[in-house]
Amino acid sequence: MSALRTLSLALVLACPTLASAQVYKCVDGEGRITYTNDRSLGRSCQPLPQNQAVSTVPGPAQRATPAAPARAPAATSGGFPRVSQEDQRARDDTRRQVLHNELASEQAALEEAQKALAEQESIRLGDERNYQKMLDRLQPFKDKVELHQRNIDALQREIANLR
Secondary structure, eight states: OHHHHHHHHHHHHHOGGGGOOOOEEEEOTTOOEEEESOGGGOSSEEEOOTTOOOOOSOOOOOOOOSSSOOOOOOOOOTTSOOOOHHHHHHHHHHHHHHHHHHHHHHHHHHHHHHHHHHHHHHOOOTTOOSHHHHHHHHHHHHHHHHHHHHHHHHHHHHHHHOO
């Protein structure tokens, strides 16, 4: 096993260039620098020498000082699609109705699962002298009840989070 590990390590160290790619330094119109392996990002992309290392660790966040206020976020383009309030309200109402329908169906499924569990709990089979056999037989029914209960809880949280 040790020889296999040593051989694997030797192969990895002998082939470091398998994971290398040409890296480009691109500068956009606002002077931001991007390092990428995709040259098509900008017109002013210059290839870096293969032996130059590029750090991918982000720099520290710049804090706004009283002398230098924070920059305003970039405005969205004028062609960005907007939805009218009436359309959004209709979408929200449709979503709310779908969630209520799903909640009702999950509640009905929970009731059915609880009935099936109660029915199975009342039955005692002859080969179940060992209590564990009965528990094993009932476990899928308990799992189904628990699943429907979790679904109901999730739907209720989703409905509560609607605006």
